[in-house]
Amino acid sequence: MADTARRLKGLVEQLLGAPLPVRVRAWDGSEAGPPEAPALVVRNRRALRRILWKPGELGLVRAWIAGDLGIDGDLYTALDLLAGLLWDRGEDARGLAEAVRDPEVRAAVRGLARMAGPLPPPPPPVEEVRRARHLHTRRSDKRAISHHYDVGNDFYEIVLGPSMVYSCAYWDTPDGTLEDAQRDKLELVCRKLSLKPGQRLLDVGCGWGSMAVHAAREHGVEVVGVTLSQEQAAYARKRVAEEGLADRVEIRVQDYRDVTDGPFDAISSIGMAEHVGAERYLDYARGLYALLKPGGRLLNHQIARPPRRDESSYAVDPFIDAYVFPDGELAPIGTTVTQLERAGFEVRDVESLREHYALTLRCWGANLEAQWVRARRLTGPGRARVWRLYMAASALAFERNGIGVNQVLAVRTPQPGTSGMPLRARTWN
Incomplete structure (x- = not known):
């Protein structure tokens, strides 16, 4: 035998x-x-x-x-x-x-x-992204975003479900529905930003338009959503039109660094800052600070990793970097808070949603498995296997406290002045 x-x-x-x-x-x-x-x-x-x-x-x-x-x-x-x-x-x-x-x-x-055996291995799979350096220029960031997000809206509909929200949901109980939890997450962000009718909201990395539509429909704000993905923008614009919100929501294919029509009353950045890069992060924070009115709020929703003894070198998971999020970088939550404060923000609240992301990824994985044959047909067997591994490994990383995710609420507090926050701030819960 x-x-x-x-x-x-x-x-x-x-x-x-x-x-x-x-x-x-x-x-x-x-x-x-x-x-x-x-x-x-x-x-x-x-x-x-x-x-x-x-x-x-x-x-x-x-x-x-x-x-x-x-x-x-x-x-x-x-x-x-x-x-x-x-x-x-x-x-x-x-x-x-x-x-x-x-x-x-x-x-x-x-x-x-x-x-x-003696033969060398075949070349790496065609899904692998290879480049010499992590530049985070406008051009390189656009390529990286296109690699991940321009896979096809039909594929993302399979994975994300009808909400088309690509960030962790906010669960009441583990046996709730993904749609309810994603709606609750969008509402949580709106409440933390204290959105009011007539205000202007900038949604940085607006994805398929879910936050922009929710904020305009439920809170009466005017929204500018920016993304580097052509496919996301086309999908978001269609949703905006179908909701009858074209007079209040504008979706742009635009780098956040090129937004010049502030000031805004509030800024949401949900699952976007991971793409910024450590070397550019302070510029990112300063840019958003400059786009806010005095007293305006920023909600920064971002994945974090634990700190390392040596923080001087570039640190990224090789699988994620080569196949999932090219040029993506994770930082410890302390580093993120420090950079926001260096940019001038007053950080008022930090909330960890680590367990919420594990639950969300389990749902996305189940969605993919349920339509595995169609997903393979839409995106190719190699890319489908990338996603299957990425979501399962990420769910376990959140469950095992290998990575986390945090919502940081920061204010452009006038100097001198008050933040405008209530004395008991967590009324959104």
Whole structure:
């Protein structure tokens, strides 16, 4: 009987220095490992070549997206079991140079190389974005946004559902509906901004227009929404027209840095600031500050990562950077607050919604699975696999407190003057 899976499992465990908590199923049909656990399916030798030529997360991801590597069983369970080996080792984990000095590791690599065969791996999947530097110029940001958001509105309708809101919802109970939770999130933002009829709202990174439509329809404000995605803008304009709000909502394909028709009474930035970049963040904050009237409010809704011992270098997840959000950067919440304050804002409230994003991603993942065949047809099998992995891994990252998301409410407080905030501010809850 073939023992490929047993040999493969043994070499991987020797390489990692820990037992594999999942089954292994090899290309010859053999299996090894806990029978009740999900199976890591190594469909061909190319998977090994991809991983050996690009050790770490990116090699694994390339094999997954190309279809050389798969999971048989619940994806969330498999990733949760593997998290301790792949993601939870943190800054104290051995680097590659240190690891290969270990004779056991070198022997395992040689064994895997013999199983992989002599051929080099094929090129990376076509879905991978490759560039030399993270510039965050207007041109590079437009390309990055187009890569992620111009996948097709039909595809996003599958994933996001009718609300077409691409940021975490605000849940009352875990068994609520995604639509109710997204409506409640938009209303929460409007209440934090204290929107009143006749005011002007700038929605930075307006997406498919959900916030703009909600604020104009429910609170009577005039809205300017800006996005770099042509497909988003076309969809949002159609929604605005269908709602009869064209006299109150303007959707532009425009970089936030090019908005010059302030001042605005309020600014919402929901799930957009992750695209700004650490080097540009202070400019982003100063630009929004300049666009607000004295006393105006900013609601900045942004994903955060934990701080690291060394914050001097560029830090990004290689999978997310290459396949999901090119040039996206996460910062600790303390850094975000500091930059907003440096720009002149008075930060009045910070609310963590970490668990809310995990629930939201689980719903998006379920939507994708429910229409998997259509999603593959719309966007291609590689891109569909990117999204399946991205949403499942992100949900677990929020659940395990690997990343968080926060709403920061800040005010352009007049000097001297008062913020205009009530003494007991959290009346929006």
